[in-house]
Amino acid sequence: MMNAEQHPSESGTTKGYLLRLAKGSSVLFENKKVLLGLSIFLGVYLISEIGYRFSVHHPTRYGDVPMNLSPSWEHPLGTDPMGRDLLTQLLYGTRLSMHIGIMAGVIAFSVSVLVAFIGGYCGGFIDSIFGVITEVFLTIPSLAILILIAAIVPKVTIAIMATILAIFSWAWPAKVMRSQVLSLKERGFVRLAKLSGYSGIEIIIREIVPNMLPFLGAYFAVVVNAAMLAEAGLEIIGLGPQHTITLGIMLNWAMVHSAVTRGLTWWWLPPSIMLILIFLGLFVISMGLDEIANPRLEMQG
């Protein structure tokens, strides 16, 4: 079991360390929820990544195809008033949305891990400062500030978008991970490692990280989820990256053209479903990983 306390000598060698990491990851795939969530998430990703390559139309070029067509064999989701194929937009947009979300997730996750580990492990003054900053970021409604930033940045590129999103997605995982680090710090095997003369960083990498793997995974999924939710939210109100298509930007176009109240279901419903599937997949992954990290949760079903 991942959570079993391990003697530091077991992790003495790099090989032993890698073995432990591998053992840890194999546990992940035995959990039904993790599998289900991963299949939804990767399924959506693969369909969009592969499907987009098969598409003969251009996702963003105006007048690429005839305008305002209803669904047909040629255009399964119809076309929009700018003359773009909606299925191509959907596939391209899903792919790009996920890229941005994962990019933002990686940035935000790195920040939250640093804050949690440094703060949680070192304690004292640094920890208090980190704690206060985390708390401030938790209470401020991120969308309001994201809107403020996105509205003044003259040209939002994909990298800028990911960075903006990351700034407001790290706080919650940082808070939860910190308390996890705090509780692990007091466990016997960490104390033993400390007595054996390992340095702080060594203890974090050798002892704490392997024991937190499922937990870290769960919060990576949470971070990506939060980032993508904010991403779509910003894009729907017209504050996304320009000259490209993501799921949120597609919904923005649909909204601007009153697709919902004109009954153009094929325009607004597919991107909404894609978003729901992505969020659902990520949520179920994090639920499953949480169960592995915290076996008491398993009885919750």
Place this chain on the structure above:
Amino acid sequence: MYTIKYLIRRVLMYLLTVATAVVINFVVPRLIPGNPIQARLQELYRLGIRLGGEEFIQKYSRLFSLDQPMHIQFVNYVASLLQGNLGFSISYFPATVSDIIRRSIPWSIGLLGVAVVISFVVGTVLGAFMGWSKREGKGSKIGGLGFALSVFLNNVPFYALGMILIYTLAYTWPIFPYGGGHSLLIRLGTLEYVIDIIMHAFLPALAIVLGSTGAWAIEARGLMIGVLGEDYLTLAKAKGLPSKHIFRHYAMKNTLLPLFTDLALSLSTIVSGSIIVEIIFSYPGIGTVLFTAIQSLDYPVIQGTTLIIILGVTTAALIVDLIYPLLDPRIGEK
């Protein structure tokens, strides 16, 4: 009752958050080189929109002393904020940002207040029952179904719910209006007016309620299952107390309390979501004001509304956090 230490800590935290918000609101626009107002106006000018003009620039520059050094600008900015002065709108020039916000904020507070209370109560009660149904170690079918439904709803963003609701209950079956806050030709203060307001608020409120009930239910269910393992429940059962009594007086109480802190924390997420709901329904609240301002590059309005939204959320969170220890005496003493 809370200890002085808790009170001071919480209020200090609040002031710090507000200060951060004010600083962000001050710094972010100044990150772009040049006079922010001039830059915006030039951009508008290129698009062929002429608003306010020289008079506006002068008034605004003087108001925020944009020609002065940064620290003096900041002092002036804070000073005018303290007087409730948020500057002028570009699009509706003589109108001040405060006027615009004052007109829209009752709509937002009404919509959000009702939706948050309903979803919190409904979600918590449903979640508690779902958790309670697992007390013999086996889950009931309805409990499992409810949980699956909660997980699903929790992952449907507010705006997707909004679109689906408009499509079904306004477009396909035209029961409710597409959007807006009230009909145009209707007399204030009549019964008709009240019904009209409710009809318009129904769908956006429902979108927020459906979108956040799932989260509360999941949360409450987890807490309830945690409570089920506690010794005092076993004791209560051993004493022969009726199951209903145990549920109400022991289990529910301990499930409900921790949820209040979550309420304070999740307000920011709910508000973020409801901004978009307002926009989708063109509800005349602060979210829609923000959206219109973004579209017309009405910079002072964007800045003012974001500040007010942040102030509102942090203040509400403070209030929840100050009420909470009154309900759960253990918290303030920690």
